[in-house]
Amino acid sequence: MARRTRPPGPLDLRSQAILRAVIEEYVVSASPVGSQALVERYRLGVSSATVRHILAELESAGLLTHPHTSAGRIPTDAGYRYYVESIVESVPLPQVEQLMIRHQFGQVEFASEQWFRLAATTLASTTRAAGLATPAKPLAAHLRRIDLVLVNERLASVILVFREGAIKQALVSLEEPTEQEALTAVADLLNERLVDRTATGAAAALEAVDAETPSGRLARRVGERIVRTLREYDAAVIEEVFSDGLLNVMEAPEFARSDKLRRVFSALENRAWLGELVGAVAGSNRVHVFIGRENQPLEMRDVSLVLAPYGRPGRAIGVVGVLGPTRMPYPQAIGTVRFVSGLMNELVDHLYA
Amino acid sequence: MARRTRPPGPLDLRSQAILRAVIEEYVVSASPVGSQALVERYRLGVSSATVRHILAELESAGLLTHPHTSAGRIPTDAGYRYYVESIVESVPLPQVEQLMIRHQFGQVEFASEQWFRLAATTLASTTRAAGLATPAKPLAAHLRRIDLVLVNERLASVILVFREGAIKQALVSLEEPTEQEALTAVADLLNERLVDRTATGAAAALEAVDAETPSGRLARRVGERIVRTLREYDAAVIEEVFSDGLLNVMEAPEFARSDKLRRVFSALENRAWLGELVGAVAGSNRVHVFIGRENQPLEMRDVSLVLAPYGRPGRAIGVVGVLGPTRMPYPQAIGTVRFVSGLMNELVDHLYA
DNA sequence: GTTAGCACTCTCCCACCTAGAGTGCTAACC
DNA sequence: GGTTAGCACTCTAGGTGGGAGAGTGCTAAC
Numbered sequence: 001m002a003r004r005t006r007p008p009g010p011l012d013l014r015s016q017a018i019l020r021a022v023i024e025e026y027v028v029s030a031s032p033v034g035s036q037a038l039v040e041r042y043r044l045g046v047s048s049a050t051v052r053h054i055l056a057e058l059e060s061a062g063l064l065t066h067p068h069t070s071a072g073r074i075p076t077d078a079g080y081r082y083y084v085e086s087i088v089e090s091v092p093l094p095q096v097e098q099l100m101i102r103h104q105f106g107q108v109e110f111a112s113e114q115w116f117r118l119a120a121t122t123l124a125s126t127t128r129a130a131g132l133a134t135p136a137k138p139l140a141a142h143l144r145r146i147d148l149v150l151v152n153e154r155l156a157s158v159i160l161v162f163r164e165g166a167i168k169q170a171l172v173s174l175e176e177p178t179e180q181e182a183l184t185a186v187a188d189l190l191n192e193r194l195v196d197r198t199a200t201g202a203a204a205a206l207e208a209v210d211a212e213t214p215s216g217r218l219a220r221r222v223g224e225r226i227v228r229t230l231r232e233y234d235a236a237v238i239e240e241v242f243s244d245g246l247l248n249v250m251e252a253p254e255f256a257r258s259d260k261l262r263r264v265f266s267a268l269e270n271r272a273w274l275g276e277l278v279g280a281v282a283g284s285n286r287v288h289v290f291i292g293r294e295n296q297p298l299e300m301r302d303v304s305l306v307l308a309p310y311g312r313p314g315r316a317i318g319v320v321g322v323l324g325p326t327r328m329p330y331p332q333a334i335g336t337v338r339f340v341s342g343l344m345n346e347l348v349d350h351l352y353a
Numbered sequence: 354m355a356r357r358t359r360p361p362g363p364l365d366l367r368s369q370a371i372l373r374a375v376i377e378e379y380v381v382s383a384s385p386v387g388s389q390a391l392v393e394r395y396r397l398g399v400s401s402a403t404v405r406h407i408l409a410e411l412e413s414a415g416l417l418t419h420p421h422t423s424a425g426r427i428p429t430d431a432g433y434r435y436y437v438e439s440i441v442e443s444v445p446l447p448q449v450e451q452l453m454i455r456h457q458f459g460q461v462e463f464a465s466e467q468w469f470r471l472a473a474t475t476l477a478s479t480t481r482a483a484g485l486a487t488p489a490k491p492l493a494a495h496l497r498r499i500d501l502v503l504v505n506e507r508l509a510s511v512i513l514v515f516r517e518g519a520i521k522q523a524l525v526s527l528e529e530p531t532e533q534e535a536l537t538a539v540a541d542l543l544n545e546r547l548v549d550r551t552a553t554g555a556a557a558a559l560e561a562v563d564a565e566t567p568s569g570r571l572a573r574r575v576g577e578r579i580v581r582t583l584r585e586y587d588a589a590v591i592e593e594v595f596s597d598g599l600l601n602v603m604e605a606p607e608f609a610r611s612d613k614l615r616r617v618f619s620a621l622e623n624r625a626w627l628g629e630l631v632g633a634v635a636g637s638n639r640v641h642v643f644i645g646r647e648n649q650p651l652e653m654r655d656v657s658l659v660l661a662p663y664g665r666p667g668r669a670i671g672v673v674g675v676l677g678p679t680r681m682p683y684p685q686a687i688g689t690v691r692f693v694s695g696l697m698n699e700l701v702d703h704l705y706a
Numbered sequence: 707g708t709t710a711g712c713a714c715t716c717t718c719c720c721a722c723c724t725a726g727a728g729t730g731c732t733a734a735c736c
Numbered sequence: 737g738g739t740t741a742g743c744a745c746t747c748t749a750g751g752t753g754g755g756a757g758a759g760t761g762c763t764a765a766c
Contacts, residue, residue, distance in 0.1 A: 035759075036758085046708075046709090048709095048759095055760090056761075068716055069760065070760060112524055151518060161502050165504060165510055169520055171462075173463065247619055256611055257611065258608055261603065351504055399739075401740090419729090
């Protein structure tokens, strides 16, 4: 038997149809699919013996597998991959649902910090999987405005507004008792010098501030805090990943025992990996699919991700998508993610138009 | 047998000691405790037969129960309640850990939006349960400052800074193409009229703005958006519940099958209930313990919560605490929650001092 | 190339058994 | 009267064995 996991290669149409049938049957039934069931439920025009023959071929090509001798076939990760790449088209979200979702987004049109949350929630309920979304993070933060508010005489709150609409806040302790007027003057000065700059630009501009006068020292101190906040903001790969509908994933029978679930949750807490994914997805404008063991951290071996970027290329990028069991209705998931990322693009466009 | 769940009543010292031994043994072993094991591991000075007798009494008092005839005893919710109320004192966190935690909080002393996240993370890792925390939400939002930034000629971003240091952002669409100068003028006007007011006060003050001039109309439009944002902020019972370490809960053997876990997660998504809890806890300055079925939503029947408020009574209140299986080391959990809520109080005090 | 037929394999489920843990009760003891 | 040893009893966990059912792979015929 030299034909052990022969590389996939192009499949003839009949084999494709059978692979497709196995996958689509398995996606709904969650249990191995036998040759009998296939001939009964799909008009393949051949007998179960022939189907068995082809199933054996698909298995030796590495696209299907066997839990044990006398069980039906289940797709491998490679099988799903072939299915997604070569067999099916994505299924667009039905018009009715598109309208409903547009309506919901209309409700939060003027609350930009809600957008990505709603995206995750929408994806979760539409695909019955977990929805994921990150806010659109600027590649390099450009200051748009600085605001200083006195909290008490030795503590000030710095509010930074970025060109992309994001906001950051930080506290600065003050060396001397200070009044709001002095702070406001410093804010005016810093607005003049630092606005429209990135972290390094702001640091350079700050050097030019006279450190001899009391107000100059105050400006320096506050300015340094601002630069540090900018640097921290730039350094964060992703600011936040919002997820919703993890309950949907818990309901899948493959996660009935909680050790598998635990793996998924611990992977979701793995910020470094999520950052990498966002990076991978942000590059192009497509919907990306990551299936089972294709995912770097082994914890994610039982789930698939369907992700798409949104935002303004080169300026601010976020990611939306779904996470579900590898046994996932990919065509629908891809269609839904495509629609939602498009919607997010429209919203973000308003900020730049 | 008329002695079916006789009300607890005061227990003699020996019964208390045995109840305590059963609970503490069960908390670490997670399996029913028999009379034999008790005499072996705790010097009770009596034989297993006597212990059996007392166990039977504790059971008829409703403090212990039996999974089945030939199994040992496990505590009931009432048993844990009696244990927490009448038998044990809370165990303070060891000095070493207190220092480590203080050090970590020192790192984020000037990043107030991190405080409650760190609280949850700290509680999770220290108690090996899930940590929960809400930001300190003002009871009624007082405006401290308004900032307007032009996004594009028909869209402006409103930034509201509250007395308590919180920030809210909203977008306003503008009826006519507008320049930043005009917006800044409006911001000055609104700052003058609306600052230090609550939602209703601001709405009243807005009435006085002349709606005839173009800038008056702009001020009205922006002002109305501000009032709506204030109202929304006030209406939200809790803004956000941050949780960390849910993995710890998943690891407990009682959640090996995922249906129980699912219940917990779905209860955590129940905002209304969390709001009620926060309300209940916010009133007094104690650590509150909610055990198993004492919790309103039946989904929470398998877990306990140990919660404490922090913040400024009458002004801004948040809640920190842990969520774990009912089989939880209560004395340690209570001690840790008490310590962390004290720490949070210190941090918040800086904002008011 | 396709199909019917068939032996084979493996899981699932049920019934059954045994060992072990722990109980409740009773009678004796201090 | 409280405490204890002894004992019969109950229930679970875990192991064994067998039968039904599903599905396979192979072979020989079409």
